[in-house]
Amino acid sequence: MAENSDASEEVLLDCRKICKSYNGPMVLSDVDFSMKRGEIHALVGENGAGKSTLIKIITGVTGRNSGTMVFEGKEIGHDHSRTGAQGLGIAVIYQELSLIHGMTVAQNMFLTKEPRMPVLGIINIRRMNSLAQAMIDRYGFNLKATDVIDGLSIGQRQTVEILKALNGKASLMIMDEPTSSLTSAESAQLFGIIRQLKADGISVLYISHRMEEVFDLSDRVTVLRDGRLVEVLEKERIHPNEIIRLMIGRCLDEKDSKCVMERKGGEVVLDVHGLSSEGKFSDISLQLHAGEVLGIGGLVGSGRTELVRAIYGIDAHDSGSISFQGKPWTPGVSQSIRGGFGFVPEERRLQGIMGGISITGNIGITNLDSIAGKGFVSDRKELALSRKAVGLLNIKPAEPSLPVGNLSGGNQQKVVVGKWLIRDLRLLIVDEPTVGIDIGAKEEMYQTIARLASEGVSVILVSSDLPELTRLSDRILVLRKGRIVKEFAEGAVTEEDVLRASSGILEGGAA
Amino acid sequence: MNLTAAKARQLLKDLRLFFVLILLMAVLSVLSPRFLTLGNLSNVLWSVCIIGIMCSGFIYAPITGGIDLSVGSMAALAGIIANVLMNQVGIPWVPALVITLACGMFIGFINGIVTTKFGVPAFIVTMAAKTYLFGIAMLVSNGDMITIMKPKGFLAIGVGKLFGLPIPIYIMVAVIVASHILLKHTVFGRKAIAVGANEVAAKLSGVDPDRTRIMAYVLSATAATVAGIVMASLTQQAYAANAGGYELDVITAVVVGGTSLMGGSGSVAGALIGAVMVGFINNGLNLLNMPSSFHPLVTGVVILLALLLNQGGKMPKFILSMRKRLGDPGK
Ligand SMILES: Nc1ncnc2c1ncn2[C@@H]1O[C@H](COP(=O)(O)OP(=O)(O)OP(=O)(O)O)[C@@H](O)[C@H]1O
Ligand SMILES: [Mg+2]
Numbered sequence: 001m002a003e004n005s006d007a008s009e010e011v012l013l014d015c016r017k018i019c020k021s022y023n024g025p026m027v028l029s030d031v032d033f034s035m036k037r038g039e040i041h042a043l044v045g046e047n048g049a050g051k052s053t054l055i056k057i058i059t060g061v062t063g064r065n066s067g068t069m070v071f072e073g074k075e076i077g078h079d080h081s082r083t084g085a086q087g088l089g090i091a092v093i094y095q096e097l098s099l100i101h102g103m104t105v106a107q108n109m110f111l112t113k114e115p116r117m118p119v120l121g122i123i124n125i126r127r128m129n130s131l132a133q134a135m136i137d138r139y140g141f142n143l144k145a146t147d148v149i150d151g152l153s154i155g156q157r158q159t160v161e162i163l164k165a166l167n168g169k170a171s172l173m174i175m176d177e178p179t180s181s182l183t184s185a186e187s188a189q190l191f192g193i194i195r196q197l198k199a200d201g202i203s204v205l206y207i208s209h210r211m212e213e214v215f216d217l218s219d220r221v222t223v224l225r226d227g228r229l230v231e232v233l234e235k236e237r238i239h240p241n242e243i244i245r246l247m248i249g250r251c252l253d254e255k256d257s258k259c260v261m262e263r264k265g266g267e268v269v270l271d272v273h274g275l276s277s278e279g280k281f282s283d284i285s286l287q288l289h290a291g292e293v294l295g296i297g298g299l300v301g302s303g304r305t306e307l308v309r310a311i312y313g314i315d316a317h318d319s320g321s322i323s324f325q326g327k328p329w330t331p332g333v334s335q336s337i338r339g340g341f342g343f344v345p346e347e348r349r350l351q352g353i354m355g356g357i358s359i360t361g362n363i364g365i366t367n368l369d370s371i372a373g374k375g376f377v378s379d380r381k382e383l384a385l386s387r388k389a390v391g392l393l394n395i396k397p398a399e400p401s402l403p404v405g406n407l408s409g410g411n412q413q414k415v416v417v418g419k420w421l422i423r424d425l426r427l428l429i430v431d432e433p434t435v436g437i438d439i440g441a442k443e444e445m446y447q448t449i450a451r452l453a454s455e456g457v458s459v460i461l462v463s464s465d466l467p468e469l470t471r472l473s474d475r476i477l478v479l480r481k482g483r484i485v486k487e488f489a490e491g492a493v494t495e496e497d498v499l500r501a502s503s504g505i506l507e508g509g510a511a
Numbered sequence: 512m513n514l515t516a517a518k519a520r521q522l523l524k525d526l527r528l529f530f531v532l533i534l535l536m537a538v539l540s541v542l543s544p545r546f547l548t549l550g551n552l553s554n555v556l557w558s559v560c561i562i563g564i565m566c567s568g569f570i571y572a573p574i575t576g577g578i579d580l581s582v583g584s585m586a587a588l589a590g591i592i593a594n595v596l597m598n599q600v601g602i603p604w605v606p607a608l609v610i611t612l613a614c615g616m617f618i619g620f621i622n623g624i625v626t627t628k629f630g631v632p633a634f635i636v637t638m639a640a641k642t643y644l645f646g647i648a649m650l651v652s653n654g655d656m657i658t659i660m661k662p663k664g665f666l667a668i669g670v671g672k673l674f675g676l677p678i679p680i681y682i683m684v685a686v687i688v689a690s691h692i693l694l695k696h697t698v699f700g701r702k703a704i705a706v707g708a709n710e711v712a713a714k715l716s717g718v719d720p721d722r723t724r725i726m727a728y729v730l731s732a733t734a735a736t737v738a739g740i741v742m743a744s745l746t747q748q749a750y751a752a753n754a755g756g757y758e759l760d761v762i763t764a765v766v767v768g769g770t771s772l773m774g775g776s777g778s779v780a781g782a783l784i785g786a787v788m789v790g791f792i793n794n795g796l797n798l799l800n801m802p803s804s805f806h807p808l809v810t811g812v813v814i815l816l817a818l819l820l821n822q823g824g825k826m827p828k829f830i831l832s833m834r835k836r837l838g839d840p841g842k
Contacts, residue, residue, distance in 0.1 A: 376698070
């Protein structure tokens, strides 16, 4: 993959001695970072290591305290947010997609840059559509310029996002955790696109917590730890174990061991019978035993999320019945919480965190029953409880009064999970629980889930991360188009098996 | 984590409002020699009491991410209802006031139900309420200005004194303290903030957003009713346009006091300081013989300045979401 043409040796971006603090401790200290033209460069490090911050400094979203930055031979000032990254030729794709729903692919791609008619500045829709289609075809994407965003899969939306970013004639494309919400088929497609960009001479900088893809894709890897540069690895030294060692400062042992513990056949805790909800899922029956981890696989949109939302009681179902601990159960969020349910939703920022509120406040709100008596909240108990959650998942910085919105993405996710783990649970439902969490913390979270199960807590795990699903689950149900198409009982299940069932064996890996 | 520095910064931020208040007083006392007289200050005190009482309940509307524009009309109507009950129906004043309060609660409940269960934006719902409450007040009072001469017990609320201090001050301090405790130390307060900060996340954590919001509007209307009763007793008058424009004063006080109109944060103590400032500003305009047509302009500018001052570091949600759409992560 590594071409040694002259172009690939040319330095595109050179950052030196970058320092940054958000009025508090140093988040980046003396970080040197450089990119060559046409290379694929991965930026890795633990949660809170400063990856997103470095990217924001490069794109000018946030200013730096000191240090220099040279892009395409030009010195870039401390605050270039005015000219913006696009003005420089840097395209950015943030983890949170920023497309406007209700608009077409072309409208999104050309937002604020619409081609105009010669008179009155009216938008030339026909020209816009044909320009957009030409670009789509050039990259060979399976999209139509006139498709409306709402009908597209997550993977397709990300493609549109990339097209939109490329539309500004970028020479550097930055992606912050682009694959964290993609299925493996969609990720593979994304890697194809990334390689194509490279072939076009565009450099790609991306952040990922998935070591395999860093290994497969990158020409170079920069490792950050606690806001400092640890090392820059050249192609021949890129190896998952080596990267992990540099990231966390030690080796992770037994990474591939199954996390299933010894357990005795517990009684049935949750019995779902013939559950249906129009247009979401139909005729779902499942039993969950005490201390069992039930994995639910399937593609995004297969009805997994809708199913667990119905069980937790967020959305009503049309027919079917649920019984919990042997008694008929009418789902409803408050009953569920009182009954010992915990629920980690799919989308952290929209459904999980209250960004403007402290860690304590976020953790307190789900635990009002244990920190309040007669309507009054005990600040002392609330603080103690949040300290416990912070300690349990090693949330950094370990300062409960910080607004959650100021934490790094992975640490925000730890708060969302942590607020349930300190409760006395009977049933924990987690939907993509480790999105954005670094590899060490992931391991700790797996151990915690396994420990809960061994203590008799039942767990429903929805995940697109197949290694995660196969490692943690005792049993895996695969959903496709709202129905259970396959059940893998205890024993050996491979990721391959789950993938095949998810995508329908006949259709292969169609997304 | 440099905690002491962070704490000092926070304290300075909290005190900033105080400095502004003192500055305002200094300016006014230079501009008008009458400002620092006992007579004038006690005038200000009355309007501060009314605004402060209203703020104590109103504040929950913005905290939960809404607004209540009907508090002024509600207060005026409360005075009229109380008068009808006491002086036309002939009910003794205590039960009459209890019934008046119940009416206020009911109207707040209606506001809450329409906003939550029918999904109409609070802005529209309470704007409509402001109008129809004014309409009811006009109907009941025949559009007259009613002078309230009795009963004595009722009039004592406004003009009576206890240990040398006017009773409205006690009422205001009581409701402000109660509201502060409600916000900072109770389950309801936590829920109100959570709903304002992220409704979906709050719901998934077991908070009932609708019930919390309804409660917020009930509190808002109830506090407005109390304010209306105090006002009627104090001025011995009741008429439909009595508290016209008070909603603007209340919004100003709350915003100046650091409560975000976007939901998720609020300060009752700040609102009280805000109420004092609004009282001074209105008073200053009067002292300087500014025509009353000038007041809305000044109030409007003050709201804008307060918004800029308070939200400089923390962008309102709609700006954040706009920035996000334009390609800024806002993370
Ligand atoms: N707006 C902010 N205000 C204050 N501190 C912040 C802010 N954004 C980030 N930080 C802090 O900066 C540090 C680095 O955060 P950053 O988001 O760069 O981490 P990251 O490497 O991207 O982590 P992750 O893998 O979890 O996304 C963290 O300690 C975080 O708490
Ligand atoms: Mg990040």
